[in-house]
Amino acid sequence: xxxxxxxxxxxxxxxxxxxxxxxLGEKFFDYYGKVFEEGALSAREKSLIALAVAHVVKCPYxxxxxxxxxxxxxxxxxxxxxxxxxxxxxxSGATLVHGVQMMNKYNxxxx
Amino acid sequence: MATKSLKARADELAQxxxxxxxxxxxxxxxxxxxxxxxxxxxxxxxxxxxxKLEILQINVGYMCNQVCEHCHVDAGPDRKEIMIRDTMxxxxxxxxxxxxxxxxxxxxxxxMNPDFRWFVEESxxxxxxDFIVRSNxxxxxxxxxxxxxxxxxxxxxxxxVSSMPHYTRGKTDKQxxxxxxxxxxxxxxxxxxxxxxxxxxxxxxxxVYNPSGAxxxxxxxxxERDFKAALLxxxxxxxxxxxxxxxLPIARFLDYLIASENYEDYMTALVDAYNPAAVSQVMCxxxxxVSWDGWLYDCDFNQMLGLKVASKVKHIKDYNEDLLQDRNIxxxxxxYGCTAGAGSSCQGTVA
Numbered sequence: 001x002x003x004x005x006x007x008x009x010x011x012x013x014x015x016x017x018x019x020x021x022x023x024l025g026e027k028f029f030d031y032y033g034k035v036f037e038e039g040a041l042s043a044r045e046k047s048l049i050a051l052a053v054a055h056v057v058k059c060p061y062x063x064x065x066x067x068x069x070x071x072x073x074x075x076x077x078x079x080x081x082x083x084x085x086x087x088x089x090x091x092s093g094a095t096l097v098h099g100v101q102m103m104n105k106y107n108x109x110x111x
Numbered sequence: 112m113a114t115k116s117l118k119a120r121a122d123e124l125a126q127x128x129x130x131x132x133x134x135x136x137x138x139x140x141x142x143x144x145x146x147x148x149x150x151x152x153x154x155x156x157x158x159x160x161x162x163k164l165e166i167l168q169i170n171v172g173y174m175c176n177q178v179c180e181h182c183h184v185d186a187g188p189d190r191k192e193i194m195i196r197d198t199m200x201x202x203x204x205x206x207x208x209x210x211x212x213x214x215x216x217x218x219x220x221x222x223m224n225p226d227f228r229w230f231v232e233e234s235x236x237x238x239x240x241d242f243i244v245r246s247n248x249x250x251x252x253x254x255x256x257x258x259x260x261x262x263x264x265x266x267x268x269x270x271x272v273s274s275m276p277h278y279t280r281g282k283t284d285k286q287x288x289x290x291x292x293x294x295x296x297x298x299x300x301x302x303x304x305x306x307x308x309x310x311x312x313x314x315x316x317x318x319v320y321n322p323s324g325a326x327x328x329x330x331x332x333x334x335e336r337d338f339k340a341a342l343l344x345x346x347x348x349x350x351x352x353x354x355x356x357x358x359l360p361i362a363r364f365l366d367y368l369i370a371s372e373n374y375e376d377y378m379t380a381l382v383d384a385y386n387p388a389a390v391s392q393v394m395c396x397x398x399x400x401v402s403w404d405g406w407l408y409d410c411d412f413n414q415m416l417g418l419k420v421a422s423k424v425k426h427i428k429d430y431n432e433d434l435l436q437d438r439n440i441x442x443x444x445x446x447y448g449c450t451a452g453a454g455s456s457c458q459g460t461v462a
Contacts, residue, residue, distance in 0.1 A: 042333075068326050071324060071326045072326050072328060072329035073329040073333065073334070073337075074278075074334055074337055076279055076281075
């Protein structure tokens with residue numbers, strides 16, 4: 001069998017992307033680090049947002065990373081699951097709101 | 112959750128040399144992760160040497176009313192190693208003459224030592240500046256004979272440092288056992304009631320947080336904010352500072368890491384989080400640890416690994432501070448636990 005596409009150990013190598021494009025890699029990690037600092041939102045709130053988005057974009061690395069980050073910050077499993085639901089609700093809402101487009105088209109084409 | 116110590120289960124990890132084999136072998140021996148020695152050599156800190164002695168930490172016995180999953184002491188009700196009064200007398204002689212400003216009593220549950228109160232009374236007379244007792248809180252509620260401990264601590268101006276892994280019941284009980292959360296809350300209320308932990312009170316009450324699993328503690332200041340807000344809002348409890356302590360891969364925590372297949376990831380996380388700035392501040396550089404039977408160690412962790420100080424003086428009966436200060440500190444891979452992130456010590460972060 002071929003190697004899996006996702007290897008949990010690859011998360012630790014994330015920083016290596018800078019090796020093939022130093023300037024862009026460094027700019028990205030500077031930006032990334034800055035985003036998650038305390039600001040108008042707390043770092044804790046941003047960690048929960050990141051966890052929700054990680055699920056929506058279905059990134060297994062990000063899910064591992066932000067579950068661990070949440071644990072380190074003392075975030076409870078109830079808070080984490082609610083964040084996942086918030087992401088899931090927006091994602092399913094985004095699908096369902098297209099139902100209006102379907103309804104519009106249906107109505108336009110129907111006598 | 113286990114109800115017996117590794118020692119009582121005759122688990123091979125109860126043997127210090129087995130633990131050291133694991134810490135020195137595996138991913139370190141294979142070169143996947145660097146040895147701690149090599150990391151600190153890079154910044155000129157090998158061999159690690161003591162700074163000024165500030166803290167004398169005395170472990171008065173491994174007996175405890177709890178069997179916490181993460182315990183590096185492998186403490187529990189079945190542990191019989193208890194400091195006897197003769198050894199306490201030797202300690203008192205040292206306490207009266209030491210240059211250290213802090214006396215730190217730990218265990219087990221130190222209060223379970225039958226001579227605990229006598230030792231506290233005698234130690235308090237020595238007039239040491241900061242006199243810490245590490246209490247697991249539940250002991251105060253465990254039995255009627257301990258209910259007056261808050262008053263006793265107050266009388267001797269003891270600085271109480273208590274473990275509290277989380278401000279929610281679920282996480283606390285999972286790590287420390289069923290019912291621990293409710294008992295701890297009640298004990299904190301008892302301490303508050305006699306004046307401990309109040310904003311301007313000289314009766315210091317600090318909490319120790321350590322993660323309930325295979326991850327490192329987050330930012331100490333942010334955790335302290337969350338703990339303070341939650342404990343005040345939910346229970347009306349106040350305390351002074353929160354110390355975030357990293358779990359070191361020793362005894363039951365090592366056993367947990369291996370059984371849950373988290374050992375390699377955890378060690379990698381510790382090595383990745385290595386902070387050179389924390390090295391010169393690690394607690395073994397300003398602490399001496401004394402075991403229940405009077406042997407001397409660089410820290411409580413080395414005590415559990417059976418690594419006695421590398422000095423001519425190895426026992427409290429031969430105590431000589433000048434000779435002891437002129438020693439190399441013994442290290443192994445567990446030391447990465449004290450240099451990860453903002454660093455970790457019995458007094459919380461160091462860098």
